Amino acid sequence: MSKFIVLRILSITTLLLLVLHSNGQKINGHIKDESGAPLAGVNLIITPEGKGTTSDENGYYSLEISSLSADSKLVVRYVGFRSQSLKLSDNEAHLDIVLVEDRLGLEEVVVSGNRRAISRYNSPVIVETLKPELFDQVAALSLAEGLSFSPGLRVENNCQNCGFTQLRINGLGGAYSQILMNSRPIFSSLMAVYGLEMIPAPMVERVEVVRGGGSALYGGNAIGGTVNIITAEPHENRFYAGSQLQSIAGEAWENSQSFGASIGDATMQSGMNLFGFRRSRQAWDANQDGFTEITQLQNQTLGLNAYWKPRTRSKFSLDLFIIDEFRRGGSELERPPHQSRIAEQLEHAIIGGGLAYESLSDDGKTQYSVYTSGQNTIRDSYYGAGGRILNPGDSLSESDIIALNAYGKAIDYSFVAGGQISKSLNDAFLLSLGSEYQFNQVDEEIPGYNRQIIQSVNNWGSYVQASWKASNSFKLDIGSRFDINHIDGLYRLNDSEFIQDENFYNVSPRLNLQYTASDQWQIRASYARGFRVPQAFNEDLHIETVGGAALLVQIDEELLPESSNSFNLSSEHLITNSFSEHKLVLSGFYTLLRNPFVHIERASQINGTAVQLKSNGDEGLVRGLNLEYQGAWRNGLESQVSFTAQQAFFNSPQLLWEDEANDGLRSLSSDRFLRTPNLYGYFRLQYPLKELFTLNAALNYTGSMDIARLVDADTEELELLETPAFFDFQTSLERVMIESDLWSLRLKLGVKNIFNAFQEDLPTGADRDASYIYGPMLPRTYFLSINLDFQPARGS
DSSP states (O other): OHHHHHHHHHHHHHHHHHHHHHHOEEEEEEEEETTSOBOSSOEEEEETTTEEEEOOTTSEEEEEESOOOTTOEEEEEOTTBOOEEEEOOTTOOBOOEEEOBOTTOTTOEEOTTTSSOEEGGGOSSOOEEEOHHHHHHTTOSBHHHHGGGSTTEEEEEOOTTTOOEEEEETTBOGGGEEEEETTBOOOOHHHHTTHHHHSBGGGEEEEEEEEGGGGGGGOTTTTSEEEEEEEOOOOSOEEEEEEEEEEETTTEEEEEEEEEEEEEOTTSSEEEEEEEEEEEEOOBOSSSSSSOSBOEEEEEEEEEEEEEEEETTEEEEEEEEEEEEEEEEESOTTSOGGGSSEEEEEEEEEEEEEEEEEEEOTTSOEEEEEEEEEEEEEEEEEEEEOOOOOOTTOOOOHHHHHHHTOEEEEEEEEEEEEEEEEEEEETTEEEEEEEEEEEEEEEEEEGGGTEEEEEEEEEEEEEEEEEEEOSSSEEEEEEEEEEEEEEEEEEEETTEEEEEEEEEEEEEEEEEEEEEEETTEEEEEEEEEEEEOSSOOGGGGOOEEETTEEEEEEEOTTOOOEEEEEEEEEEEEEEEOSSEEEEEEEEEEEEEEESOEEEEEEEEOTTSOEEEEEEEOSOEEEEEEEEEEEEEETTSOEEEEEEEEEEEEEEEEEEEEEOGGGTTSSEEEEEEOTTOOSEEEEEEEEEEOSSSEEEEEEEEEEOOOEEEEEEETTTTEEEEEEOOOEEEEEEEEEEEEEEOSSEEEEEEEEEESTTOOOOSOOOOSTTOBTTOOOSOSSOSEEEEEEEEEEOGGGGO
């Protein structure tokens, strides 16, 4: 009897297992691009069941699921390709997939619009992306050289001696923009002084740009916009190396070398990307007066990105980078700085990195993320003038003493930690909550100028955002961020000392509306409030040598917080067919500034330096239009055109200089934002001439603008001039030398600024105004580059 019962139990168990197995289903297949090359790391997920996986290094995938519903679909997503949503049937067992390249990047996943991953076309705010292909097309060695090829962005050189670059978004200066590294705000004020030129192009996987205050969830500083630098992450096994040689005006040489390796396991559940970069540039003197217009530069960068997926829907990410840079400009570069007539020398040692964890629930409705990042910068500096070689027995003059003590040192720490949770309450409503702590401390001292800045900024920010899909046509994002800022600062300059110990409380609401009229037409509208607390920003930590004296910034003790209200409206139209894809975007921006920070009352000091005061100006307004066209054809032709027309002005003229010795009888004021052209834009084109040749061309246009120039070094008298407009055209020809399943070798030859459109009225001599510089950053420059790529997965 017992034997019979045991046999019955075994039979029933076997039957149940067979039933369960029969209800289960396994789907596998192979994923390739249009050329037949396998694609590794493709994300696949079955909706609404939530089961997912990724393709292995050879493009194969396998999915097991217990059952399928009538609504089951296989959603396939991969960076740089159009996503697919495939209907699944109960008897589906093998499904090969061919992905089509997304040439306009419409379905590219971005994170900068609302702090979560979403396709660019479905983002509530317009997110522009700059990818490695663009940096390669324009032969950009650094981030600064490529950013000008994004709508509404313009990068300019603000100093002949040290090459201080500044990014302007929609007419607003660098301090109005939030620079992020992997979505974390660790790009400190000190690093931002020269940071755009420090970040090498090979370090970047993509750059996401949000214009206007629509990304205020990253903080109120994002008034002009947000630039999110996403460092390269491994997607496939790969090794690459490259080198570029440049001849600046046929007189100075610049060379760079880059290398990298990506390593991942067969299932793409873990991987690591290593990268390195070295750059060396000779100084260049445009007018043979013995003073440089382009700095001597040495840069070495190392870094890594790594990830590990403990399960399909969770991921740990790690990124680290080390930057070591030296730059020197002025005169007599072979001498120590204090023996030169003018010297600006900077040595930076930067180390930074971050760790993040993100996870998606099994039902795909809840996403969690926690993160922490940090960065430390040590800067040894020299900003000085009037130096000479001292012989034994020479007496020291006041100029000698200042020159000997113009060395400075700055130490900067940045740290951020936070978390976020996003919950889909139903198919139409998503709620996101987050909080983060930011800390930054900068200590800088230059004894020769009696200058010291000790500034500690603590910020605790929390935000909430609700996303509502009212219908297939209407989407609404509404949210707000609440920030508590505490600034503890000591600002000493000459005999003036200002101690700050103050709390600031700010609420930054934002509203985004997206209307999709059809698959080809969208309208977006946004509002955001921004703020800037009174502190030392990047332009305050830069010292110019003007008229043979150091020009320093002094912070007004009565400086009030600055606030803004930003409005944006855009229309995006798509035209797609079997031959080509086209995108046309028209956007308008309108930003009101209250208590804007301005530099006024420039005056000379008895110790041979000059000072300008950072104070609050009258209300300002920046308004304008951006027009962008982008097209891609199946024959490989790609083109992009962008043009910006804008106005930037104050409600009343702002005082730039007055003659204090004569009771202000002579003065200079302006109601316009300086260094801000009303018209600017760019054009770029890539066209494959034959199977092995590709033609690249690019043009940057900068319209005329008002700029101040020093007239009298003794009184610091200024004059306003209107600059000419510039066309900066470059072209290159690329040839594929070797192309196989494993190896690729490319050679490129080109010319930057081919018509040598360079500033003609550069100031000269030891008393020159080094800030009076405008136009293209390079004269006519010839370049040759070679790039080697090895991908073992191709030959597997």
